[in-house]
Amino acid sequence: MAKLNYIGEPLISTSIKLFFVFFLLLATTSTLFPQDEAKTRGLSAINKDVLEAQLEFLSSDLMEGRAIGERGLFLAGEYISSILKLYGIKPAGDMLSPGNSSERGYFQNFPLIRSESVEAPVLKIIDNGKEVSRTLSLNYNIDYTALPTSYSEEIEAPIIFVGYGIKDDKTGHNDFKGLDIGGKFLLKIKGYPGFFENRLTTTEIRHSISQSEQFMISEGALGIIEFDPEVQIVGSEVKADFLRADFAEYPPSPNNGNARYSIPINSRTTSFIRATVSCGVAQEILKGSGINIENYLSNPSNYKQKNIVNRSWNKQLYFKSSVNSTRVETRNILGMVEGKDPNSIIVVGAHYDHMGMKDGYIWNGADDNGSGTVGVMTIAKAIMAAGEQPNKTIVFAFWSAEEVGLLGSRYFVRNTVCPLENIKMNINFDMISRYVDDDRPNVVTMTYNESYPIYKDYTELNNKRHNIGLEIDYQPSPNPLGGSDHRSFVEMGIPIMRFKPGHREEYHTPFDEITTIDWDIMEKIVRISFANLWDLANSDWDTEEYVKPPELDRLME
Structure with a gap:
C-alpha cells in the first residue's frame, strides 16, 4: 500500500503530477521557442573580436571614406560581398544573365544623376x-x-x-x-x-x-x-x-x-x-x-x-x-537566407556609404555607418551559425547613397525582385556604436511601429532571458520616420524596428574613427537584434490569426 501524504493522497500520485507539470512546462516553452538551441548557437557567434575584425577594415583609410561613385565604396562593396559568400549567404542581387532568375550576384546596380x-x-x-x-x-x-x-x-x-x-x-x-x-x-x-x-x-x-x-x-x-x-x-x-x-x-x-x-x-x-x-x-x-x-x-x-x-x-x-x-554608377549589396516560406521576408539593412575625402582628411565613418554595416554582417554570420532554416526568408541589405538622400533604400523598395507585400518588416542599423550618457552607457532608443507591440515584447524578453543588459527607451510611433533608411520602408507602409544609442560630437567629422567605438554597446545591440530577428523569423506575428501567447508574459515574470 502506498504511503499517504498529509492530505491523504498517495505520494506516487504527487510525483507523477510533478512530472507531468514539468513536462507540460517544457513542452510549452519548446512550442514558444522551438529553436532555442539554434538561437544560442547564433548568439555564441557574436563577440567583440568578430565585430572589431570587420570594422577595422571597413573604417580604414584604404576605404577612402566610402563616397558615392568613388573607389573606396566599390572596395567596401567587394569586401562585404566576399564576407557574405564566406558565411554562406546566397546572393540576391541582379540576375547574372538576362531571364535567368536562378543565378544572381550580390550587387543591385543602379544609376544616379549628380548635378x-x-x-x-x-x-x-x-x-x-x-x-x-x-x-x-x-x-x-x-x-x-x-x-x-x-x-x-x-x-x-x-x-x-x-x-x-x-x-x-x-x-x-x-x-x-x-x-x-x-x-x-x-x-x-x-x-x-x-x-x-x-x-x-x-x-x-x-x-x-x-x-x-x-x-x-x-x-x-x-x-x-x-x-x-x-x-x-x-x-x-x-x-x-x-x-x-x-x-x-x-x-x-x-x-x-x-x-x-x-x-x-x-x-x-x-x-x-x-x-x-x-x-x-x-x-x-x-x-x-x-x-x-x-x-x-x-x-x-x-x-x-x-x-x-x-x-x-x-x-x-x-x-x-x-x-x-553626370551619371554615377553605384550599387546596393543583397544577400539572402531562404526560409521555409519564401514569400514572407524580413529585410535587415544598413547603409555602407559615407562622406569621402577632402583637403587631406578622410571621413572614415566608423560609427556612421561602419558600425551598422558590421552589425548586419555579424547577424548574417549568427544566422548561419544557428544551423537551422528559419521559417521566414531573411534578406541582408547594404544600402548605397544614404548620405545623399536615402537613395539606395529608396531604389530597392521601388525595384524589389519580389512583390512588395512579401516584405513583412525592415530592421535598420545606423550608428549603433556610441553611447551618449556617460552615467548610463547602456541606454538605447528603440523605434518601432506602435501597431506591432510584439516587437517590444520580444525585445523585453530577449533582453532579460539572454542577460544583455540594455536600458531601452521604447519609442512606438504610427509612422516612425527620421533621416535613415528605415524611412524608405515606412513610406511604403512596411513596419520597421531600429535601435540607436545616439549621436556624439564626432558625427560627420573626420574624427569618427574606430578608436572612438564603444564595443560593449555595439555588441549588445547586435546580440539583442539577432535574438529578436530569430524569434520574428520563426513566428507568425504578421498574420491576422496571431495571438500573443500567454506564456510570453509568464516568462517575463
Whole structure:
C-alpha cells in the first residue's frame, strides 16, 4: 500500500503530477521557442573580436571614406560581398544573365544623376498687368536660394498660393482643394498650421509634409517656392553646421558643396524645383491677389476657403538653372537566407556609404555607418551559425547613397525582385556604436511601429532571458520616420524596428574613427537584434490569426 501524504493522497500520485507539470512546462516553452538551441548557437557567434575584425577594415583609410561613385565604396562593396559568400549567404542581387532568375550576384546596380550648379540660378517675377507687363529680377542668396536641379532648366509658368502646401488625411486639412496645380509653381509658407501640434505627433507632421510633397509631384506641379514670414533675407539664415560651438575645430565636410544626387525618373522630363524666397519677395508675388499673409496666418482654415478663387492671378515666375549633370554608377549589396516560406521576408539593412575625402582628411565613418554595416554582417554570420532554416526568408541589405538622400533604400523598395507585400518588416542599423550618457552607457532608443507591440515584447524578453543588459527607451510611433533608411520602408507602409544609442560630437567629422567605438554597446545591440530577428523569423506575428501567447508574459515574470 502506498504511503499517504498529509492530505491523504498517495505520494506516487504527487510525483507523477510533478512530472507531468514539468513536462507540460517544457513542452510549452519548446512550442514558444522551438529553436532555442539554434538561437544560442547564433548568439555564441557574436563577440567583440568578430565585430572589431570587420570594422577595422571597413573604417580604414584604404576605404577612402566610402563616397558615392568613388573607389573606396566599390572596395567596401567587394569586401562585404566576399564576407557574405564566406558565411554562406546566397546572393540576391541582379540576375547574372538576362531571364535567368536562378543565378544572381550580390550587387543591385543602379544609376544616379549628380548635378552641380555652374552658376547661380536665376529667378524673376513677371507681372502681366492689364496695362503693362513688368519683370522683377531678384538677387541670389539675398532674395532667394534654390537647390540644384537635376538638369539645366529654363521655365516660365504661373505661380499660385497654396498656404502651407499640406494635404493631410488624418486632420482633413487640404490646402489644394479646388486648385489645379499641374504645370504651376506653388508658393507656400514654411512649416505647418499651428493646430497640427495638438492633433498630430512630430513624426506624423513630418510624414504629412513628405506625403504632401509627393502629392504635388504626382499632380504635375513644377516646384515649390517656400517662404518664412519671419525671414527678410534668405542668405542670412544660419546654416546647420554653424550651430555647433566647436564648428571651427572641424574641417567642412565633403558634402558641403552644391552637388545634388537623384534617381533618374523616366516619366518626368523636368526637375522638381525647390526654392526659398524672402518674405518681401513672397509679398511682391502676392500683390494683386487679395491675400494678406498676416490674416492667413491668424486663421488659415477659414481664410483659405474665402479666398480660394483669388489664389491664382496674373503672376508668372521665370526660373533658369545651369548645371553639369553626370551619371554615377553605384550599387546596393543583397544577400539572402531562404526560409521555409519564401514569400514572407524580413529585410535587415544598413547603409555602407559615407562622406569621402577632402583637403587631406578622410571621413572614415566608423560609427556612421561602419558600425551598422558590421552589425548586419555579424547577424548574417549568427544566422548561419544557428544551423537551422528559419521559417521566414531573411534578406541582408547594404544600402548605397544614404548620405545623399536615402537613395539606395529608396531604389530597392521601388525595384524589389519580389512583390512588395512579401516584405513583412525592415530592421535598420545606423550608428549603433556610441553611447551618449556617460552615467548610463547602456541606454538605447528603440523605434518601432506602435501597431506591432510584439516587437517590444520580444525585445523585453530577449533582453532579460539572454542577460544583455540594455536600458531601452521604447519609442512606438504610427509612422516612425527620421533621416535613415528605415524611412524608405515606412513610406511604403512596411513596419520597421531600429535601435540607436545616439549621436556624439564626432558625427560627420573626420574624427569618427574606430578608436572612438564603444564595443560593449555595439555588441549588445547586435546580440539583442539577432535574438529578436530569430524569434520574428520563426513566428507568425504578421498574420491576422496571431495571438500573443500567454506564456510570453509568464516568462517575463
